Amino acid sequence: MPFQKIQSEKLSHSVVDQIERLILRGILRPGERLPSERELAERMGVSRPSLREAIAELQNSGLLTSKAGAGIYVSEALGSAFSSALVQLFGRHDEAFFDYVAFRRDMESMAAERAAEYGSDVDREVINQLFLKMEAAHTKRNPTEEAALDAEFHLSIIEASHNSVMLHMMRAMYELLREGVFYNRQIMFKQRVTRDTLLEQHRAINEAIQARDPIAAKAATVAHLDYVESSLFEKERADKNEAIAKQRLEQELRR
Missing domain, CATH: 1.10.10.10 (Winged helix-like DNA-binding domain superfamily/Winged helix DNA-binding domain)
Structure with missing residues (x-):
């Protein structure tokens, strides 16, 4: 038996x-x-x-x-889901950045949707408290603090989704971001117009989750990461144009 x-x-x-x-x-x-x-x-x-x-x-x-x-x-x-060789490979190729943002957009919009639907009262309070800290930091114009709170805000939403696989995967993804593998988060918080827009986007995400509106939470997260992608693309293009302009100027001064 x-x-x-x-x-x-x-x-x-x-x-x-x-x-x-x-x-x-x-x-x-x-x-x-x-x-x-x-x-x-x-x-x-x-x-x-x-x-x-x-x-x-x-x-x-x-x-x-x-x-x-x-x-x-x-x-x-x-906290790491990637080998050091793969991390270095990510950092050398621009296409990995756009794949990274696309992955975040898919995962985080799903997390926001789940947080609005399944998050507890305590989960929503944690998210709201982090947003209030973001509001307070916004007046200080400290890019380092704002970038750190931005990461904490998004991770709190992932935690509130109550999916352990998603949580550990996205923590590993944020670790790459913290190390500057894909882009420097602080760049996003150095321009006033961008900072204001980012705060309002985070407000929309927070309000949708507090209202337990999964559809609005997902849409607000997609809109936010679309903006991040386009802003960084424009910044990268502007930097390349500036580098070319400097080369032309140096050549002109030699003539």
Whole structure:
């Protein structure tokens, strides 16, 4: 008969399961430090030997890493879905940029649609609070701060979509953006007209999600990323034209 005696689950297995779920759901992020062994054991209500056994298992599976004298961290490798060779290839070819924006447009419009439909009250409050921070930062004219909040705003929408595969995929995509592989986000926040337009686009996305309107949320996200693509294309063309003009000027001065 295909039946076996039921055995109570080891505490370490329960610890492993809980930490795995926290990582899967994006609550524990790549590179994030776990609490100390004593604090973590107290929070989870387990003995330190059981916790150590669980941590060792998670380290063997590559989900956690230890740093001498610094503690236990969520593996930073979980935040990267691309090899370094592929990342360098992306950076050398313009066509990868347009593919990147197209991918973001497809994924983020779907995420906004899902966030409006499935996001909880807490999800929507997180999104709204980030938008309010964007409004406040807008008056400071700090491109670095605005770019960082822009990323957080979009990632909060992806989190509110409650799709773990989409969450981890898009976090990896945003990591490429943070590293400037495709373009420098701060460029978008250096011109007043562009900054104003971007704020209003984010407002439209936020309002649609707060109103639980999936269709409007999706449309607002598509419009926003269409604008990002066209703006950066125009910036790239202007930079190339400027470079050519400088060459002509240098040649003229030599004559």
